[in-house]
Amino acid sequence: MKKTLIKKGAEADIYLTNWNNEKAIYKKREPKEYRNLILDIKLRKHRTIREAGIMHDVKLFGIHAPLVYFVDTKKTSILMQYIEGNLVKDLPDRKLVKICKEIGRIVGRMHKSGVMHGDLTTSNFIIQKDIIFLIDFGLSSRTRKIEDHAIDLRLFKEVLNSAHTAIMEQGWTNFLQGYKSIVGVARKNQVFSYVSIIEQRGRYATVV
Numbered sequence: 750m751k752k753t754l755i756k757k758g759a760e761a762d763i764y765l766t767n768w769n770n771e772k773a774i775y776k777k778r779e780p781k782e783y784r785n786l787i788l789d790i791k792l793r794k795h796r797t798i799r800e801a802g803i804m805h806d807v808k809l810f811g812i813h814a815p816l817v818y819f820v821d822t823k824k825t826s827i828l829m830q831y832i833e834g835n836l837v838k839d840l841p842d843r844k845l846v847k848i849c850k851e852i853g854r855i856v857g858r859m860h861k862s863g864v865m866h867g868d869l870t871t872s873n874f875i876i877q878k879d880i881i882f883l884i885d886f887g888l889s890s891r892t893r894k895i896e897d898h899a900i901d902l903r904l905f906k907e908v909l910n911s912a913h914t915a916i917m918e919q920g921w922t923n924f925l926q927g928y929k930s931i932v933g934v935a936r937k938n939q940v941f942s943y944v945s946i947i948e949q950r951g952r953y954a955t956v957v
Contacts, residue, residue: 750775760796760887765831768818772831776887777824793825796887801827803864803889810862812855813882832884834877838870842916845871849909849920851881853927856905859883860898860940861932865890869901870908899943902928906944 752764752775764775778793780786801820808814815830837848852874859866866873867888875882890897905924909917929937 758887766828768828772833773818774815774829774831775826776829777826790825794822797822797825797827799891800886800889803886803891804829806862807859807864807883807886810858810864812858813880814886815882815884832875832877832882834875834882836872837874837876837881838872838912840876842913845913846916846919846923848874848876848881849923850927852905853924853929854931855881855883855927856901856924857928857931860893860901860928861936863891863893865892865897866901869905871905871912895939895943896947898940899947902940903944903947 750766752766754762755765756763761776761778764777766773766775778797780793781789784792797820801817804814804817815832817827817829819828820826821828837845837852840848855874856866856869866883866886867890868885873883873885875884892898906921909920909924913920925937925941928940932940
């Protein structure tokens, strides 16, 4: 299988390849030399299985995510659908502001169903026509903890603040409106309150 490296990450390497004459993504977790060999194998296998399982689960929640074609636990790799489209991070400001509300709804459905994404950035949403896909579940986990869900929201807010400054306030407001419409006012307020706690910790941290 011919593969072209398109992203080398700390968690895994991403390759563009082909599957049944269609573009596909091949994601492989490489061994980490600094870790104990037995622990490293166990961790990579566990994370690969967990990622593939969550990618399957979120589709049951009504979230668009890549289809998983094949999981190889020995090679700790996943072969999955390649999503054609535009990264949300590259959209014009005006369109991104509107889409933030739908992104909030997507995250709300995910959290309500007990999943934390772990890397919630505008680079991990792809828009294909009028459909928004959520990708890269490498750091995702199954959790219903308020503090874990708050970490997702905090990261998305930080990305808006750093990469989309011009629309940050309206984009964040729209995101929270979409999120609230799914999880409800009480849960939204609980998670949002914890976002503030995380921000206070960062503000007074001595090490960044």
